[in-house]
Amino acid sequence: MRSVVLLSGGIDPVSGRPAPPAGEIAAIGLALSVGGAVGGLHAGAPVPALRQAAGHGLEQVDCLQGGGDAVAVLAEALFAAPPDLVLAGRQARGGEDSGMLPYLLAERLDWPLLSGVVAIGATAEGWLAVTIGLAQGARRPAQIRLPCILCAHDAAPAPPFVFDRARRAVLRVVPVTGEEGPGMVAVEGTERPYRARPRLIGTASGGGGTVLEHPDPAEAARVLRDHLRALGMLAPPREGAADA
Amino acid sequence: MRALIAGEIGGVALAAAVGWLVLLARWLRGRPAAGSWLAGLRHVPRRYLVDVHHVVARRPVAARMHALAAGGVLGGSVLALAAAVSGLGWSVWALVALAFGVGGMGALLAWRRRVPGTPPALSGGAFLWLPAALAAWCVGNGLAALFMAVGAPMTAIVGAVVLGGAGGVALLRLVELGPMRHALAGVAWLAGHTRPGRFAGDGRDTGLRPLDLAAARLGVLVPADFPGPVLASFDACIQCGRCEEACPAFAAGQRLNPKALIQILSGAMRVVPPPYAGRPAPMAPVLLGTGGMAQPIVGNVLHPDTLWACTTCRACVEECPMLIEHVDAVVSLRRGQTLMLGQVRDGAARVLEASRARAEPGGRDLAARGDALATLDVPVLAPGGETDILLWLGEGAFDARYGRTLRALVALMRRAGLRFATLGADEVDCGDLARRLGDEAGFQSLAAEAIAALKTRRFAKIVTADPHALHVLRNEYPALGGIWRVQHHTGLLDELVRDGRLRLERREGVRVAYHDPCYLGRYNGEIDAPRRLLDASCAGRVEMERHGMRAMCCGGGGGGPASDVDAVTRIPDLRMAQARAVGAGMVAVACPGCTAMLEGVTGPRPDVRDVAELVLAAVVA
Numbered sequence: 001m002r003s004v005v006l007l008s009g010g011i012d013p014v015s016g017r018p019a020p021p022a023g024e025i026a027a028i029g030l031a032l033s034v035g036g037a038v039g040g041l042h043a044g045a046p047v048p049a050l051r052q053a054a055g056h057g058l059e060q061v062d063c064l065q066g067g068g069d070a071v072a073v074l075a076e077a078l079f080a081a082p083p084d085l086v087l088a089g090r091q092a093r094g095g096e097d098s099g100m101l102p103y104l105l106a107e108r109l110d111w112p113l114l115s116g117v118v119a120i121g122a123t124a125e126g127w128l129a130v131t132i133g134l135a136q137g138a139r140r141p142a143q144i145r146l147p148c149i150l151c152a153h154d155a156a157p158a159p160p161f162v163f164d165r166a167r168r169a170v171l172r173v174v175p176v177t178g179e180e181g182p183g184m185v186a187v188e189g190t191e192r193p194y195r196a197r198p199r200l201i202g203t204a205s206g207g208g209g210t211v212l213e214h215p216d217p218a219e220a221a222r223v224l225r226d227h228l229r230a231l232g233m234l235a236p237p238r239e240g241a242a243d244a
Numbered sequence: 245m246r247a248l249i250a251g252e253i254g255g256v257a258l259a260a261a262v263g264w265l266v267l268l269a270r271w272l273r274g275r276p277a278a279g280s281w282l283a284g285l286r287h288v289p290r291r292y293l294v295d296v297h298h299v300v301a302r303r304p305v306a307a308r309m310h311a312l313a314a315g316g317v318l319g320g321s322v323l324a325l326a327a328a329v330s331g332l333g334w335s336v337w338a339l340v341a342l343a344f345g346v347g348g349m350g351a352l353l354a355w356r357r358r359v360p361g362t363p364p365a366l367s368g369g370a371f372l373w374l375p376a377a378l379a380a381w382c383v384g385n386g387l388a389a390l391f392m393a394v395g396a397p398m399t400a401i402v403g404a405v406v407l408g409g410a411g412g413v414a415l416l417r418l419v420e421l422g423p424m425r426h427a428l429a430g431v432a433w434l435a436g437h438t439r440p441g442r443f444a445g446d447g448r449d450t451g452l453r454p455l456d457l458a459a460a461r462l463g464v465l466v467p468a469d470f471p472g473p474v475l476a477s478f479d480a481c482i483q484c485g486r487c488e489e490a491c492p493a494f495a496a497g498q499r500l501n502p503k504a505l506i507q508i509l510s511g512a513m514r515v516v517p518p519p520y521a522g523r524p525a526p527m528a529p530v531l532l533g534t535g536g537m538a539q540p541i542v543g544n545v546l547h548p549d550t551l552w553a554c555t556t557c558r559a560c561v562e563e564c565p566m567l568i569e570h571v572d573a574v575v576s577l578r579r580g581q582t583l584m585l586g587q588v589r590d591g592a593a594r595v596l597e598a599s600r601a602r603a604e605p606g607g608r609d610l611a612a613r614g615d616a617l618a619t620l621d622v623p624v625l626a627p628g629g630e631t632d633i634l635l636w637l638g639e640g641a642f643d644a645r646y647g648r649t650l651r652a653l654v655a656l657m658r659r660a661g662l663r664f665a666t667l668g669a670d671e672v673d674c675g676d677l678a679r680r681l682g683d684e685a686g687f688q689s690l691a692a693e694a695i696a697a698l699k700t701r702r703f704a705k706i707v708t709a710d711p712h713a714l715h716v717l718r719n720e721y722p723a724l725g726g727i728w729r730v731q732h733h734t735g736l737l738d739e740l741v742r743d744g745r746l747r748l749e750r751r752e753g754v755r756v757a758y759h760d761p762c763y764l765g766r767y768n769g770e771i772d773a774p775r776r777l778l779d780a781s782c783a784g785r786v787e788m789e790r791h792g793m794r795a796m797c798c799g800g801g802g803g804g805p806a807s808d809v810d811a812v813t814r815i816p817d818l819r820m821a822q823a824r825a826v827g828a829g830m831v832a833v834a835c836p837g838c839t840a841m842l843e844g845v846t847g848p849r850p851d852v853r854d855v856a857e858l859v860l861a862a863v864v865a
């Protein structure tokens with residue numbers, strides 16, 4: 001099995017210094033647990049955070065340098081030499097990362113995606129067994145068809161950092177010419193005063209809740225809305241308002 | 245007859261020399277010594293007679309035993325050989341007999357040490373045979389010399405020589421088994437001692453040496469990774485147990501016994517090491533791995549907890565009569581584990597990661613370091629700026645309790661009219677923790693950043709209230725190009741009081757015991773300034789039994805708290821008990837680590853105050 005771990009040019013949110021996000025380190029750990037060849041892939045120039053990430057267990061990181069939309073550049077590289085498994089963190093850290101990249105990539109490649117993965121099990125007939133981490137430490141087994149994209153849970157076991165590995169890691173620059181993407185979207189927002197929100201004391205998976213199989217959108221919306229009302233997240237229906 | 249005696253003593257001496265060469269061949273499989281090992285032999289007599297005996301003499305009973313035994317055996321043997329070869333007269337033989345008589349008394353004292361019972365810190369096993377072997381050698385050869393002097397019949401001389409020879413063979417066997425090995429290995433170790441600074445100047449050489457991060461093998465994984473002289477130092481251990489008695493981790497029941505550690509490292513060089521008959525590390529499972537120069541040490545013959553329990557307090561080094569450098573060995577092994585394998589304890593991994601990502605082991609925002617001083621408007625020195633004193637805040641500044649100490653210090657400095665500033669958010673962690681945990685790469689990158697930040701400012705000296713930062717800045721940055729005058733806050737305050745810029749009036753109150761921080765006392769030899777300040781500020785200072793250069797650690801150094809190794813009791817609890825034992829109602833400290841560790845002692849206990857706080861309370865006008 002060949003795995004590719006997507007790495008961002010991680011920036012620590014507190015210090016502003018290069019540092020790989022926890023989820024990406026966890027993703028490396030998952031890839032190593034699968035065995036086989038594991039490589040890193042980064043859209044952009046070789047930056048220090050990549051070497052640090054490699055210290056957690058990668059021998060080589062391919063850096064797709066040349067600009068363009070990250071999704072397009074990554075998709076092209078993955079399409080050219082498709083691995084069995086692509087792993088990513090929950091969210092890159094460095095710019096205005098939305099956490100959408102793995103999803104957009106999955107859409108582009110037309111691969112299935114699972115997020116919140118804490119462990120990877122065995123493969124059988126092209127299906128991979130994984131464990132999804134839910135809130136409050138709950139775990140749920142799942143199966144996914146290969147090739148696929150898995151987003152690691154931040155709390156998945158992180159492989160240790162080994163300086164010797166970091167210093168030996170090869171950051172290989174792969175020149176690319178990517179199509180221009182939408183570019184950085186300036187975010188406009190307004191600052192609003194703090195509003196107290198009700199505390200969510202939910203239960204972990206399994207207990208409570210309703211499972212809808214292929215619901216019709218209106219029905220799904222109604223169930224969601226009622227659920228949020230039951231939790232106190234939404235105000236109760238106003239008198240006389242059309243509630244449908 | 246002369247030939248017989250010459251043959252006997254010469255034969256044993258020759259066998260000892262061959263044994264030494266066999267040992268040497270093994271040590272030479274380690275990394276090469278820094279300088280010329282051979283040339284170091286010229287230093288051996290002085291280092292042995294002055295430095296080793298300086299430590300040995302702290303225990304008069306042991307010192308007397310050793311002086312008599314070593315002096316008698318060496319003196320007698322050399323003289324006897326000379327007498328036998330050159331055929332000198334009866335008077336020389338009488339002298340030989342006298343020397344061996346002295347050695348025999350040493351053997352008697354050696355026997356008395358373990359009779360009626362072997363003290364717990366001493367080893368048994370082959371050591372129990374040492375007095376007998378010494379006695380046989382001394383009595384046999386002594387009698388032979390006496391018989392030569394008085395012209396006794398041949399049978400008597402032969403009998404005596406046979407007894408002496410038997411003793412000689414026994415001594416040779418004890419070289420192999422350990423008890424007599426220290427004599428041979430000690431020579432090699434003293435010749436190639438890795439801290440020559442201990443024998444020159446002020447006799448202090450405590451800074452860790454930088455590691456070449458481009459080297460293929462970083463730190464130590466197998467015995468052959470140690471420099472040759474260091475391997476000799478492990479073989480030089482005489483198992484006296486002084487280090488064990490001083491070790492705080494051992495006292496707290498952690499899986500570390502410095503004596504057992506050195507014996508394990510000595511045994512690690514051998515496929516079949518001689519049995520160890522001293523106390524092991526408390527509760528450490530016995531590892532049954534096979535040793536060898538290329539066999540891994542940690543996890544094979546040494547339990548990893550042993551490595552991480554060490555607080556790097558240097559109490560063992562201070563006590564060791566063989567001048568062994570335990571902390572260097574521990575840090576070398578940690579470097580191997582950390583840099584080559586990433587095998588550190590979870591808590592340590594977290595602080596190392598935070599040190600990498602945030603330049604601060606606690607992972608806090610560097611800009612928040614000065615928050616403790618927010619109300620005092622301490623100026624921040626911008627790059628290019630100039631001041632008299634650069635105040636290095638250290639990691640303690642993030643701690644609310646230690647903030648009180650820093651505010652007291654700043655208040656005193658203001659009162660004395662000093663001009664000072666901090667680095668503000670440009671102060672990164674000094675790297676002490678990373679370095680002690682074996683992360684030399686993390687240390688060097690933090691140090692490079694700190695040195696660069698300091699180099700862009702102009703100041704006369706650096707003052708810090710953190711002895712760990714003091715040690716790193718003063719003793720370890722110079723090797724990386726950062727050379728400044730660095731002063732501990734107690735040194736500064738002492739200077740201000742001496743110069744009359746601060747006037748103190750002694751306050752009545754409870755008895756105050758001063759707890760020496762290891763990194764100020766043993767690492768930097770500063771034990772007087774804090775005491776002078778306390779004597780000027782508080783009535784009734786008392787000394788704990790272990791104080792000054794021989795003080796006991798609080799348990800906070802060397803990444804101990806981060807590594808969090810299992811223990812039976814806590815080191816600071818033991819230290820606090822020692823303060824209570826001398827009736828102290830207050831413990832004076834001079835280090836953020838000690839403050840946190842000792843304040844963490846639960847239940848009713850003496851108060852903990854920094855020297856700066858006590859001085860501030862005593863300052864007048």
Ligand code: SF4
Nearest residue numbers: 491554555557558560
């Ligand atoms: S440095 Fe301190 S803790 Fe470490 S072995 Fe020596 S005495 Fe024990």
Ligand code: SF4
Nearest residue numbers: 481482484485487564
């Ligand atoms: S290491 Fe030093 S102090 Fe400890 S037992 Fe050996 S010789 Fe004695």
